[in-house]
Amino acid sequence: MIGLSVCGVGLLAPGLAGWAAARRVLAGEQPYRYEALPEPKPDALPPNERRRGARTVRWAIAAAQEALQGSGVAAADAAPVCASSSGDGEIVVQIMSALAQPTREVSPTRFHNSVHNAAASYWSIACGSRRGAVTLCAYDASFGAALLEAAALIHSGESAVLLLVYDLPYPEPLLAVRPVREPLALALVLRGEAQGPALARWRIAPAPGPATISPVPISELASNPTAQALPLLAAFARNESASLHVGLASGCAVAVEARP
Amino acid sequence: MTPLAITAFSLASPLGNGSAAALEALRGRRGGLRPNDLEGVPLETWIGRVAGVEETPIGGELAAFDCRNNRLAELGLRADGFADAIARARARYGAQRIALFLGTTTAGIAETEKAFAQRGADGALPAWFHYRETHNLFSLCDYVQRRLGLAGPAATVSTACSSSAKVFASAHRLIEAGFADAAVVGGVDSLCLMTLYGFRSLELLSSTPCRPCDAARDGLSIGEAAGFALLERPQPGERSLALLGYGESSDAYHMSSPHPEGAGAAVAMREALERAGAEPAQVGYVNLHGTGTPANDRTEDAAVFGLFGDAVTCSSTKGWTGHTLGAAGIVEAVISLLCVREGFIPGSLNVASLDPALKSRVAIAAQVRPLARVLSNSFGFGGNNCSLLFGTLA
Numbered sequence: 153m154i155g156l157s158v159c160g161v162g163l164l165a166p167g168l169a170g171w172a173a174a175r176r177v178l179a180g181e182q183p184y185r186y187e188a189l190p191e192p193k194p195d196a197l198p199p200n201e202r203r204r205g206a207r208t209v210r211w212a213i214a215a216a217q218e219a220l221q222g223s224g225v226a227a228a229d230a231a232p233v234c235a236s237s238s239g240d241g242e243i244v245v246q247i248m249s250a251l252a253q254p255t256r257e258v259s260p261t262r263f264h265n266s267v268h269n270a271a272a273s274y275w276s277i278a279c280g281s282r283r284g285a286v287t288l289c290a291y292d293a294s295f296g297a298a299l300l301e302a303a304a305l306i307h308s309g310e311s312a313v314l315l316l317v318y319d320l321p322y323p324e325p326l327l328a329v330r331p332v333r334e335p336l337a338l339a340l341v342l343r344g345e346a347q348g349p350a351l352a353r354w355r356i357a358p359a360p361g362p363a364t365i366s367p368v369p370i371s372e373l374a375s376n377p378t379a380q381a382l383p384l385l386a387a388f389a390r391n392e393s394a395s396l397h398v399g400l401a402s403g404c405a406v407a408v409e410a411r412p
Numbered sequence: 413m414t415p416l417a418i419t420a421f422s423l424a425s426p427l428g429n430g431s432a433a434a435l436e437a438l439r440g441r442r443g444g445l446r447p448n449d450l451e452g453v454p455l456e457t458w459i460g461r462v463a464g465v466e467e468t469p470i471g472g473e474l475a476a477f478d479c480r481n482n483r484l485a486e487l488g489l490r491a492d493g494f495a496d497a498i499a500r501a502r503a504r505y506g507a508q509r510i511a512l513f514l515g516t517t518t519a520g521i522a523e524t525e526k527a528f529a530q531r532g533a534d535g536a537l538p539a540w541f542h543y544r545e546t547h548n549l550f551s552l553c554d555y556v557q558r559r560l561g562l563a564g565p566a567a568t569v570s571t572a573c574s575s576s577a578k579v580f581a582s583a584h585r586l587i588e589a590g591f592a593d594a595a596v597v598g599g600v601d602s603l604c605l606m607t608l609y610g611f612r613s614l615e616l617l618s619s620t621p622c623r624p625c626d627a628a629r630d631g632l633s634i635g636e637a638a639g640f641a642l643l644e645r646p647q648p649g650e651r652s653l654a655l656l657g658y659g660e661s662s663d664a665y666h667m668s669s670p671h672p673e674g675a676g677a678a679v680a681m682r683e684a685l686e687r688a689g690a691e692p693a694q695v696g697y698v699n700l701h702g703t704g705t706p707a708n709d710r711t712e713d714a715a716v717f718g719l720f721g722d723a724v725t726c727s728s729t730k731g732w733t734g735h736t737l738g739a740a741g742i743v744e745a746v747i748s749l750l751c752v753r754e755g756f757i758p759g760s761l762n763v764a765s766l767d768p769a770l771k772s773r774v775a776i777a778a779q780v781r782p783l784a785r786v787l788s789n790s791f792g793f794g795g796n797n798c799s800l801l802f803g804t805l806a
Contacts, residue, residue, distance in 0.1 A: 239549065276795065289568045
């Protein structure tokens with residue numbers, strides 16, 4: 153297993169406005185109350201993108217900024233690992249609708265913002281970092297795949313990883329075939345096991361064979377694949393040790409041994 | 413880094429099915445581009461279309477995966493005996509110890525395009541549309557994993573046009589971490605309206621066959637392809653082809669324009685050499701990203717010249733294949749492996765007059781000589797760069 157230190161968390165979802173609020177809910181100190189969040193406008197983005205840019209980019213970068221604050225890791229020193237199960241649905245629907253018209257006029261800005269690595273790229277531009285950025289998709293197992301990649305990156309010698317996992321609801325008509333109903337963006341600043349103070353420590357390895365995936369503690373958010381991170385964060389919020397399984401493709405899992 | 417043995421690879425590209433067909437086309441200077449003949453797509457451009465996709469429907473229990481992208485994946489799996497090689501690896505390692513990393517930028521979004529054209533009066537998509545098995549970026553891995561009977565960690569890497577180069581880096585890390593014993597890597601991207609009209613909207617499509625490094629180059633030609641490789645820990649004394657190094661970087665500059673001096677590209681190339689413990693002088697050939705857009709070739713040239721001077725021979729093979737986007741990394745990885753194995757540099761196609769502003773040593777004609785190491789560049793939108801160093805195990 154590979155050891156990770158969790159040094160910072162950023163979390164945005166309805167009823168979970170930032171990690172401090174989410175921690176209280178996940179620890180059982182406060183009941184969960186569903187409440188839509190105002191659209192995040194992260195100041196790391198240029199004004200144009202902050203207001204009108206891709207929605208996934210805004211959510212992801214707002215979470216990233218929260219996670220880095222107080223993590224002791226500089227933005228440019230963390231290698232980004234991004235994952236989204238479904239990418240930016242608004243842009244896809246706009247482009248698909250345009251292509252269904254006789255003129256097929258695609259907006260060039262939407263086209264370059266449609267790449268799966270848009271959030272990673274805006275992030276690297278924002279913090280002026282030339283570090284390589286990985287961007288993954290593993291359908292409902294995207295968080296698990298990203299966690300494994302982050303652990304492998306730390307093992308390969310990266311001093312810190314910024315894990316950025318997000319999914320936003322698709323607009324119709326795609327919502328009907330991909331029912332992610334609530335937005336959720338999660339950012340984690342991860343370092344190696346023995347590197348300084350940490351909020352929590354996780355040991356990670358793939359678990360062969362079918363495993364019981366730990367259930368999502370807030371059912372209102374369960375339609376979002378990124379919510380699969382919530383059991384891990386709940387153990388963390390309650391200061392508990394736990395052995396959990398996060399979903400990975402084809403029925404295997406990522407085993408995580410968590411301790412405060 | 414510890415090199416990884418590359419014990420099998422395959423390619424289905426506009427040059428034909430199988431890597432032997434690609435090698436023959438490169439040697440014979442026969443390009444795979446043709447005037448756009450996609451039905452209902454009145455764009456004046458050239459495309460690299462793979463033969464046989466229309467005749468390879470996916471049926472049986474995986475029928476929901478049927479789409480151009482997965483058909484192309486199927487052609488790639490059948491080529492070069494690749495699926496059989498994986499069956500043998502599965503018997504050796506166990507299905508759960510073989511990871512899968514594949515690159516794509518649009519997966520089977522052509523199905524979504526068709527579905528949007530058939531929306532009902534209520535706006536709903538037609539019932540035949542299978543989002544998960546065709547549109548979602550993971551559909552490619554999902555199909556290949558089921559088709560090959562693999563059960564290890566799997567993920568689609570999607571970083572625009574560096575996607576199927578970066579799969580080599582992710583696979584190397586996962587194996588080094590002990591999370592897998594071997595990995596299938598590769599990539600598939602297929603022709604669709606989104607990329608054709610998207611690149612047109614950015615004014616990056618050429619109306620002629622693309623001419624990387626030509627003084628009059630005016631854009632890219634879009635192609636499609638599928639390619640795969642099997643990566644394993646080397647056995648003592650093994651003398652196979654190998655991944656020797658990889659480098660990844662970000663431009664941190666712009667969403668759709670490369671850094672003007674190729675600063676990100678230079679970081680990726682330098683890192684690949686450093687990981688391999690190799691000096692620039694030990695590289696025999698650089699397979700350029702070389703899309704044929706004025707900006708890409710100019711900035712890549714600045715980065716290559718900055719690192720190698722004019723000492724190393726380089727060229728882009730996109731004049732043969734077109735830009736296969738998310739598959740470009742694996743297409744050019746396979747071409748680089750063929751170059752090492754055969755001792756052969758393909759040169760350039762469609763170039764009438766080499767751009768005198770380029771300072772690197774760009775080859776037009778083919779060359780035949782032993783190559784110990786070949787570097788392959790892949791750069792994507794958002795400034796996402798990856799360089800791979802290939803050679804043989806010592």
